[in-house]
Amino acid sequence: MTLRVGVIGTGMIGQDHIRRLTQVVSGAQVVAVTDANEMVAKEVASRLPDATVHPSGQHLVADERVDAVVVCSWGPTHEEYVLAAVAAGKPVFCEKPLATTPEACRNIIDAEVAHGSRLVQVGFMRRYDESYRALKDVIDSGQVGAPLIYYSGHRNPSVPEHYTKDMAIVDTAVHDFDVVRWLLGEELAAIRVLAAKPNSLGGDLQDPLLMIIESASGVLVNVETSVNIRYGYDIRGEVIGETGTAALADRGLVVVRSANRVGVEVPEDWRQRFITAYDVEFQEWINAVSRGLGAVGPSAWDGYAAQVVCDAGVNALYSGDRVEIELGTKPALYG
Amino acid sequence: MTLRVGVIGTGMIGQDHIRRLTQVVSGAQVVAVTDANEMVAKEVASRLPDATVHPSGQHLVADERVDAVVVCSWGPTHEEYVLAAVAAGKPVFCEKPLATTPEACRNIIDAEVAHGSRLVQVGFMRRYDESYRALKDVIDSGQVGAPLIYYSGHRNPSVPEHYTKDMAIVDTAVHDFDVVRWLLGEELAAIRVLAAKPNSLGGDLQDPLLMIIESASGVLVNVETSVNIRYGYDIRGEVIGETGTAALADRGLVVVRSANRVGVEVPEDWRQRFITAYDVEFQEWINAVSRGLGAVGPSAWDGYAAQVVCDAGVNALYSGDRVEIELGTKPALYG
Amino acid sequence: MTLRVGVIGTGMIGQDHIRRLTQVVSGAQVVAVTDANEMVAKEVASRLPDATVHPSGQHLVADERVDAVVVCSWGPTHEEYVLAAVAAGKPVFCEKPLATTPEACRNIIDAEVAHGSRLVQVGFMRRYDESYRALKDVIDSGQVGAPLIYYSGHRNPSVPEHYTKDMAIVDTAVHDFDVVRWLLGEELAAIRVLAAKPNSLGGDLQDPLLMIIESASGVLVNVETSVNIRYGYDIRGEVIGETGTAALADRGLVVVRSANRVGVEVPEDWRQRFITAYDVEFQEWINAVSRGLGAVGPSAWDGYAAQVVCDAGVNALYSGDRVEIELGTKPALYG
Amino acid sequence: MTLRVGVIGTGMIGQDHIRRLTQVVSGAQVVAVTDANEMVAKEVASRLPDATVHPSGQHLVADERVDAVVVCSWGPTHEEYVLAAVAAGKPVFCEKPLATTPEACRNIIDAEVAHGSRLVQVGFMRRYDESYRALKDVIDSGQVGAPLIYYSGHRNPSVPEHYTKDMAIVDTAVHDFDVVRWLLGEELAAIRVLAAKPNSLGGDLQDPLLMIIESASGVLVNVETSVNIRYGYDIRGEVIGETGTAALADRGLVVVRSANRVGVEVPEDWRQRFITAYDVEFQEWINAVSRGLGAVGPSAWDGYAAQVVCDAGVNALYSGDRVEIELGTKPALYG
């Protein structure tokens, strides 16, 4: 009844997921870990009741005690570990990105299609956030009519020194790309990227960016990344439909009246905003895998599509052009 | 076509109404002024194109050029000036209070009833505030069902040294008493006054107070006065009906996201909150009087009723008892 | 590592807590059940992997496999089961009420004090609700100054036929009583109960009620119960402090603009509003008990105090008087 | 002291302004009218105390009794009437558009520059709306840092049959163009127009449109026109600054809780939304003109610039290209 999980990558995110698997959600146990830094892996394992430390991801996947695998190692290693899990016929939860190139993602898709059923889930946690889920419910209910425009705002107080302009697309907007595909239930077809007057607090960075995306059916999607905006970590989303609009509400819990202002709090960081979404994401993954379903959440196709949009976005950013998003044929496995 | 107005009392409020009559509203002219301090009256008149300075309110009322009278002198003098205007058959707008005792108010009612039609209007400006009007529309529409409870919050950042505990009732809550009578369309029947743990910022003052009032039909009205609450001048009102509730919305015009907060501004003082209500109050008074209607706004009866509630409230504050509000018979003139 | 729990009472609430213990929270297992209706207990146990059905609560408490007890049987039986658990030195989570009379609660307190450490926790789940916790954080931070007034609104769309006027106090307002004691960090000292004009949708019921409570330090607490208000299940709370106010925010997740309105959803029932609070309540209880702490949440004293306030409230409702709340001495065990 | 105004064009808008001049604002009188339809002009004049009916706008401008002129005739006639007023040295308030082509606007600028001081004001009433003014105050205060992005949403429930796609730019978005120039305090430099998936409720119309505009300093401006969106007349505006954001608040006055929703009203039409802005616009115009200032509000240059942006926008709509906005040199008269 308890799902025995092996975790590849025991850095910050890996440790957080281990905490989640052992102390927050129901029905899981962490029985194996591995990390490029074996010292860290051993230290993490020492705090678990009965976890084996493996020398590599491949060894971990092969461990008979491991029912399912969580991959949160360095991005460029995702492909090989996910492929190993698929080869072993074991369910695998892979943090985003699924892989760092569209081609690598395609390799995973091919392997999964060859396997014949879904085993791979990608960590797009926004789909598990109660606010986004409520927004999707409103859209699907028809309350505001068919979506015609979508505004997505992705705001960070600040970013580290090493943050480059590509990262605004590949690390930041990628979440918007996925959640928009999911909310609209369709693929994205083309992208333009415009740089606004740069925020002087961001040094030389081109920030904010405005990405204008066309969906397959013609919905215009506007993704704004403002990653040095100081005031808070703020995730905005609003659909403009034929008869009304629906937007993510502010989530502050207490209305304070003080010093001639009335209002609520804005989160400081992504953790405060999305921690519950991660919990739900893992609980639902465990539930599905425990019931023998390989994966029901974001698929390898979703991971691939996000990567293709990122590639097109980076291309658009450098060229200044409208760049088409070419996904090729979607295997029947992905519905 | 232009209404010629005489203003009794040219202190701060009088000067503000003169500005309103001459520079803001349409259809009025100030042709006469008087004040206990004749120097002030002369100075004010010197800035008007054609205004006579009178030695007394009685002289001003008798001036043939004066079509209608505005009384904003010291409260204890209101009775005699309003009575003079009624005796002269001239419409009179009297700032609150109509008079300082229920008996004095009754004298005015008797005079007006003897005159046979309405001439007196009392300056309860909240009835002209767009927010309160919208609230009354919602109540009257039946959207929230019959009112059962009403919460009225009256908050000031601070009050001057000379502010006494009676004033929380007589100067502050009197506005709530009137607006509740108007919103509910019925009289108030009994009042209790409870003092909360005192706000340390208010010195020795009993502040805040909670007044629990029963309307004639049994609606419970909760009037809170918090007159040292610092954060702003905030007027709250919420009706609890049989099927829903309706409350005055915050009126901030701009939603600002800054420093981990999102919200709007709260007014600093009554002027910022109600200045437009005064403008509307005067425009409607001028329009009515110009059309030959003596008065259509808050009546002498309303001024009297507010005074009786104040008397009962002060009695309740000192006694700790539930005090009944006895209005006696309402003359047919007041509907 | 896994806490083995026995559940006394497998009715609707008991089954919901069993689901929670087995499918939602981390670290617990249900190993024993019992119910006045043995058929139900057996049916519930049949869906659990390894649960014993006991003929009585006393047998269940005595079961060596049972580390901790959850009591969700009929209210009048709570006392004996909680006493049995305390006698056995086992941690016990008891749904409210702790017991149906102050005297019965005192018996539990005496037993726990004799035991020498806390074992009993009472199911006041509001203390685990993220909104109330955020409100308490704001109060404790001093952002709005010392609390002087607190408004508590408890609104239900409707109540069943058998709902009596006492229940508005004993079943409904009891949650407000507890949460106010916790938010203010002090005891309640006196209560008045006023009935508003009755809601015609509630038949003969005296509804809504307004309860005016004085805390030990003089804070005025206003508890409104409106149990036939149709529009939704709405829990309101607002503290009026010396320098500002803080209120529970509306929790709707999506702002919809449609048909000339903009707004968010209001919950339909308590389940929608508080389900997460129950989850957190149980996770924290399991965590504490697993760490060897008998109980860290709402105590037997809290259960007793709530019961005394309820008694005073019912007395006040029938008498129309201000009734003092007499708690007697608080044992040192309760801090 | 009373400004004597002549009104050219007594259709719906003209009559509304006459009502405003005679019954709402202070300090004006309508002494002359004219209209292409003389019957209408006579009918309107008959309801005024002392107004001359003129056979043409030129005659009206020449009337010695006329101190200042209001032009609200058919758009293509604006140029000649405004030029006539300038030639006569009389202040003139012209409803938008100032003229229907950039060249015609330039003619007016040349005439005014030749005159040597400002006489012309254009009816961009949004600059007088309290919400936009408050937004400008926040921007100018630096609370949210330098503006980098601006979102402007212009939503109508529906448009008449004869509404063409050009009108979304020339009649609808023109207000957004002006108000953005004013809020940012700079000119617009280039425009793209993208058509979203069309709203099926708008028949063959390309609706909604998304216009992406670059300001001279690089601010990205996003103007959305959704003119068949049914839910209400909704004007949205939000500036994204370096450290925060500021947006026009919803203006509903009453928060209603009913039927599982909580929220406020959205206006039904532009009249409900902007009627007060028109009142303020006229009061300020009268005040300025009465003080001998020819005009202090939106200038001929503003009218010209708006027209140039409209031209570029229509060009961009048909071509699909990014079109530059070429204003040429701004005369010193316009600061």
Ligand SMILES: [Mg+2]
């Ligand atoms: Mg993730």
Ligand SMILES: [Mg+2]
């Ligand atoms: Mg007044």
Ligand SMILES: [Mg+2]
């Ligand atoms: Mg409970």
Ligand SMILES: [Mg+2]
């Ligand atoms: Mg205009």
